[in-house]
Amino acid sequence: MRIPRPVRAAALVALPAALLVACSSADGVPETGENPTAGAGAAAATEQATRQPSVTAAPENATAPSAGATPPPEKVRDAFAGLQATLDDGCTTEGQCAYFLGRVHDELERLDGAMKADPKGPGHFPEPIAWIAGLRTAIGDDHSYANLKAHQGELVGTRDRINTWMQDHPDDYR
Incomplete structure (x- = not known):
């Protein structure tokens, strides 16, 4: 079975993010008590990644707000x-x-x-x-x-x- 490219890209982003979140407790031990590299944790991260829409870059001709732009007036x-x-x-x-x-x-x-x-x-x-x-x-x-x-x-x-x-x-x- 061939996995579509956007799904593979999302999985590559979601898996490290899931690992980072799991390892972000104060003592370095995952808060869930689950090994994030074990099958269940990795499978859950991959499943979540497949549900997320792919991220696309802004078109090259899109204009970003300039650093000196004034904010809108206060209400x-x-x-x-x-x-x-x-x-x-x-x-x-x-x-x-x-x-x-x-x-x-x-x-x-x-x-x-x-x-x-x-x-x-x-x-x-x-x-x-x-x-x-x-x-x-x-x-x-x-x-x-x-x-x-x-x-x-x-x-x-x-x-x-x-x-x-x-x-x-x-x-x-x-």
């Missing part, structure tokens, strides 16, 4: 989820407060970028984008803890206003 729902994750946090200690205020600032910036890149267009999110722009103007380029602490009320207020606005627009984040 508003994902950025909003990051902002919502700050709702139960606050300033309890100075170190924790520095982290919290920096995170709220970063999450607002992420949300701003996601809203501006959304397929619905930035005009779909006029209030949140305007609130973040106002906050950005107030904070300026100084993202130090001292400056964020001085603008803590504006940071938290903007976050809370946007949270309320988004709750009234559930189609924009679900």
Whole structure:
């Protein structure tokens, strides 16, 4: 009986893979207690290989993503989820407060970028984008803890206003 070429190729790949998995326990002893080179183990690996589709190489003219390709814009729902994750946090200690205020600032910036890149267009999110722009103007380029602490009320207020606005627009984040 002649075995088709794709089946032979799959068996040649599956058998070493099965051996590798069987020998990958911490002490080098197969976890199943079965000798992977024994008839049952090898037969099972060959049977599994015959069920797997053959792997084909990509055509030569296929284009791979370039190393410098920019990722797709973040979705508003994902950025909003990051902002919502700050709702139960606050300033309890100075170190924790520095982290919290920096995170709220970063999450607002992420949300701003996601809203501006959304397929619905930035005009779909006029209030949140305007609130973040106002906050950005107030904070300026100084993202130090001292400056964020001085603008803590504006940071938290903007976050809370946007949270309320988004709750009234559930189609924009679900």
